[in-house]
Amino acid sequence: MFHHLFGSTTSSPAKTNRLHLRLLLLLLQPKRLSHSQPNKTSSSLQSEDPLFIAQLILNDNTKALALTLEKCSGVHWSTHLVDAVLKRLWNHGPKALRFFESLDRHPTYQHSTSTFDYAIDIAGRLRDYKTLWTLLSRMRRRRLGPTPKTFAIITERYVAAGKADRSVKIFLSMHEHGCPQDLSSFNMFLDVLCKSKRVEMAHSLFKVFNRRFRADTITYNIIANGWCLIKRTPKALETLKEMVERGLTPSLATYNILLKGFFRAGQLKEAWQFFTQMKKRGCELDVITYTTVVHGFGVAGEVEKARRVFRGMIGEGCLPSVATYNALVQVLCKKDNVENALAVFDEMAKKGYVPNATTYTVIIRGLCHAGEMDRAMEFMERMKDDDQCEPNVQTYNVVIRYLCDAGELEKGLDVFGKMGGGACLPNLDTYNILIGAMFVRKRSDDLLVAGRLLMEMVDKGFIPRKFTFNRVLNGLLLTGNQGFAKEILRVQSRLRRLPREFKL
Numbered sequence: 001m002f003h004h005l006f007g008s009t010t011s012s013p014a015k016t017n018r019l020h021l022r023l024l025l026l027l028l029q030p031k032r033l034s035h036s037q038p039n040k041t042s043s044s045l046q047s048e049d050p051l052f053i054a055q056l057i058l059n060d061n062t063k064a065l066a067l068t069l070e071k072c073s074g075v076h077w078s079t080h081l082v083d084a085v086l087k088r089l090w091n092h093g094p095k096a097l098r099f100f101e102s103l104d105r106h107p108t109y110q111h112s113t114s115t116f117d118y119a120i121d122i123a124g125r126l127r128d129y130k131t132l133w134t135l136l137s138r139m140r141r142r143r144l145g146p147t148p149k150t151f152a153i154i155t156e157r158y159v160a161a162g163k164a165d166r167s168v169k170i171f172l173s174m175h176e177h178g179c180p181q182d183l184s185s186f187n188m189f190l191d192v193l194c195k196s197k198r199v200e201m202a203h204s205l206f207k208v209f210n211r212r213f214r215a216d217t218i219t220y221n222i223i224a225n226g227w228c229l230i231k232r233t234p235k236a237l238e239t240l241k242e243m244v245e246r247g248l249t250p251s252l253a254t255y256n257i258l259l260k261g262f263f264r265a266g267q268l269k270e271a272w273q274f275f276t277q278m279k280k281r282g283c284e285l286d287v288i289t290y291t292t293v294v295h296g297f298g299v300a301g302e303v304e305k306a307r308r309v310f311r312g313m314i315g316e317g318c319l320p321s322v323a324t325y326n327a328l329v330q331v332l333c334k335k336d337n338v339e340n341a342l343a344v345f346d347e348m349a350k351k352g353y354v355p356n357a358t359t360y361t362v363i364i365r366g367l368c369h370a371g372e373m374d375r376a377m378e379f380m381e382r383m384k385d386d387d388q389c390e391p392n393v394q395t396y397n398v399v400i401r402y403l404c405d406a407g408e409l410e411k412g413l414d415v416f417g418k419m420g421g422g423a424c425l426p427n428l429d430t431y432n433i434l435i436g437a438m439f440v441r442k443r444s445d446d447l448l449v450a451g452r453l454l455m456e457m458v459d460k461g462f463i464p465r466k467f468t469f470n471r472v473l474n475g476l477l478l479t480g481n482q483g484f485a486k487e488i489l490r491v492q493s494r495l496r497r498l499p500r501e502f503k504l
Ligand SMILES: *[C@@H]1O[C@H](CO)[C@@H](O)[C@H](O)[C@H]1NC(C)=O
Pocket: 039, 040, 041, 042
């Protein structure tokens, strides 16, 4: 929507000027906005664009975002809009929380459960546990939750921060926060553990509690999937056996999990046998089955076999999905030839499939890998013109990584500069890629850039690894930037000392 109104926000200077002009015009009309209820045509539409609001917030350095709220005084805040803005601000956690907080005092609008969940998720990512629990009790006071989903989010954040033991305690004390445990929250929690490769812990909990919660097919699938994720297919098969002994019937999802597990563990022969058995026994294979096989063989370098399965699936009564096409395009890029991948990309469009950001990113990576940087950049521009499919942070990271690897640091920084405006904020990977690249040329100026990037990522709530800190510090010291190094050292010790805390 935004792109239609303003043109691309990032490309030419002319477009940038047009954007500024539009912004200015809009800012000059707050009165008119504030007196009319939003009217889905004309200028109020622009101000209810999440991207536009996110940009206002990013440029607003007042404490309670007073400028933004004033400029948005005519905006009709809704859960949908606020959630969309928070998504836009995802990679600038402190600003996102400030936005949440400012709107929490709004006279007519009230946050709903999903918005609280977003805020709690962001606080968890910032490892700001105090804010997280404050938000949780506020949510409870307003009878908006917490829900099992809220706890799935919280436990996931604790596990991601390496606090799996704490997450178990949290799960076991959910009921004290007004959210009783049940089978579905048990399943969600086991899934969080399994997906972060803590299947052993999940399995022990499963053994203790599976009768109490009456473990079902989904529970067993989660545990089997956990074993598959760490390539222990024999344990997954054991889980399957136990499931059948308990009188539960494996579902197609169960078989798909095992199939994927065989591929992941490199057991191609077993995978193929399993797949043919599934067909022989009259199992109604679904598109996930076929996508798994196409991807599995392709990644293992058996491109012809992957293609054959892809071509055969329609005859066997199953239409490919966008995910199947993405899998094929990906393996052709990786193990075959990017031109063949482009041919499939074109075929996809001809057959009426709409490529999404993942499809584009896979193609862009393929082009970069083949050294075709210019064509890769062209594809990225095509995405910007495609309303449904703006480049996402993965797209940017691929392009930046390849530019830096090719020694084109300036171009890489240039692409990075286009992200900051709010269309797509950089994430932790983006910073790590760029900071790493600043050491290649061994230039003193580059190290200053690395230092600035490091400070910027801390401002945005990312926690750099110790390795990154040390590397930048050493570099600055070696190039005679003692003052800057000291400043960074202060930031580092502040991060280490204080529990992370966002002032509510
Ligand atoms: C919305 O605004 C446009 C232009 O300002 C006006 O022409 C239209 O009548 C308005 N529609 C409603 C439903 O108020």
